Amino acid sequence: MRRVSLVLLFVFALVGAAFAADDVIKIGVFNCLTGQNAFGGQLELEGTQLAHKEIPEVLGKKVELVVVDNKSDKVEAANAVTRLIEHDKVNAVIGTYGSSLAMAGGEVAEKAGIPVIGTSCTNPLVTLGKKFYFRACFIDPFQGAGAATYAFRQLGFKKAATLTDVANDYSVGLSSFFKRAFEKLGGEIVAELKYQSGDQDFTAQLTELISKKPDIVFLPAYFAEGAIVLKQAKELGAEFRFIGADAMDNPEIVTLGGDAVEGFLHTTFAYDPSMKEMNPVAAKFTESWNKVHPDKAPNVNAALGYDCYIMLIDAIQRAGSAEPAKIRDALEQTKDLPTVTGTTTMNETHDAEKEMGIVEIQGGKKVFLGTIKPEM
Structure with missing residues (x-):
């Protein structure tokens, strides 16, 4: 009986883990938390974390952020995305500060068919020819x-x-x-x-x-x-x-x-x-940021990290699914979405059209x- 009970407990544990996995939507973040670009990468992560705190669920499921440091290095950026996809089984990815790092990670995501939204990676090559890479920023x-x-x-x-x-x-x-x-x-x-x-x-x-x-x-x-x-x-x-x-x-x-x-x-x-007139999303972001970080002013990197999360949640909501391919399709249809950095529309090259x-x-x-x- 003891052996049967142990077997049943093991089965129940597996079922529970599978159920939990189905009940969670994982969003990976790969950004520069150490190295040359750490200051900007850290701000972007904090912006994403703030948005996640405000919107912790979508489609009735808990959203889990999985964060990996790309160390401001191209090889580490590719490794970070590989880990998020193969080990952590994320549904989508956010990042990164630094166009060369985005390009390195983007190749991995493209082959795996996992959608990514870049934060402040403005080089045109980041999204060139990519089906799964998007960005919240305008281009150079x-x-x-x-x-x-x-x-x-x-x-x-x-x-x-x-x-x-x-x-x-x-x-x-x-x-x-x-x-x-x-x-x-x-x-x-x-x-x-x-x-x-x-x-x-x-x-x-x-x-x-x-x-x-x-x-x-x-x-x-x-x-x-x-x-x-x-x-x-x-x-x-x-x-x-x-x-x-x-x-x-x-x-x-x-x-x-x-x-x-x-x-x-x-x-x-x-x-x-310092803007005299802010859109409602920007005003809310600024107020929330100042409450969480009273000793540090918000900047555009934090705003873009916040916007990427908003864009992903919006895409998942419209898709009615967290399947990577469906998220990708919904991201491609993003139009006139209110974000901190202005109304965002995704163009045919997956670059955000917005004001400068x-x-x-x-x-x-x-x-x-x-x-x-x-x-x-």
Whole structure:
């Protein structure tokens, strides 16, 4: 009898585990929680976790977040997605900060047929030719053109230069798109200077830029290196303006750059806590974030992490199923969905169509100036 009882207990345990598995929808998150991009990746994860806290169930089932660190490394990014799919059996995935990491993980997800929504991976190659990769962000041709349009149309600058991290796909792509758009508008690119990730001394590049006398320099850097460039430019007496892109949208840039970042401009998504007018989703997100993180201001990375979760839940709800293929089909049909970073519609290349914002550092604080309509 004891042996029979043990067998029955084992059977019941298996049935219970199977039932529990059927009763849970797993969403994987692979992001940069350590390494070079950890600050942005951590903010995105916290945004996703906040959305999950607000919406813990869908279709009457509990949603479980399974988080894996991609360590800001391409190989680790592929390994992280592999683990989420093969070991954790997730229904869908969110991530990641960093286009090169998204591309590495995307290849794994594509072969497995698991849908992914990228957070802030803006390089066009992330979704190119992919059936299962989507993103909550706009793409770099749009962003580069937005920076060029603002510099030429709003600021009236006719001469520009670029300072590019040649070891970073994000930076290289953005500089190319900025140059193309600026020249098409009628502007002149007077210099194209380069550096590599990890460089600490930009004296040579900045000295040459000063000699070329541009009105503005496009700096598509990550915020830590960008802050160093801005500090050294001030020390050298540079008089031109700087404009960057969304990777500079980080609260720490003022801490790192001090008064050298005053007047710095960058493109971003249409969300910032300094916005005078917010849509209802953005207002709710800001209020919820401030309650959970009273010592840390929200930024666009956190907003995009939040938006990705909202988009997935919406897709699962509309699909009436958590089957990966059905989630994919529903994501493809996303249209006019209210999100923190504006109304989101998925286009035919799986890129989010939404507004672009422009931010300036004023008095040591980020100030949202408004939106831009890029001329491409």
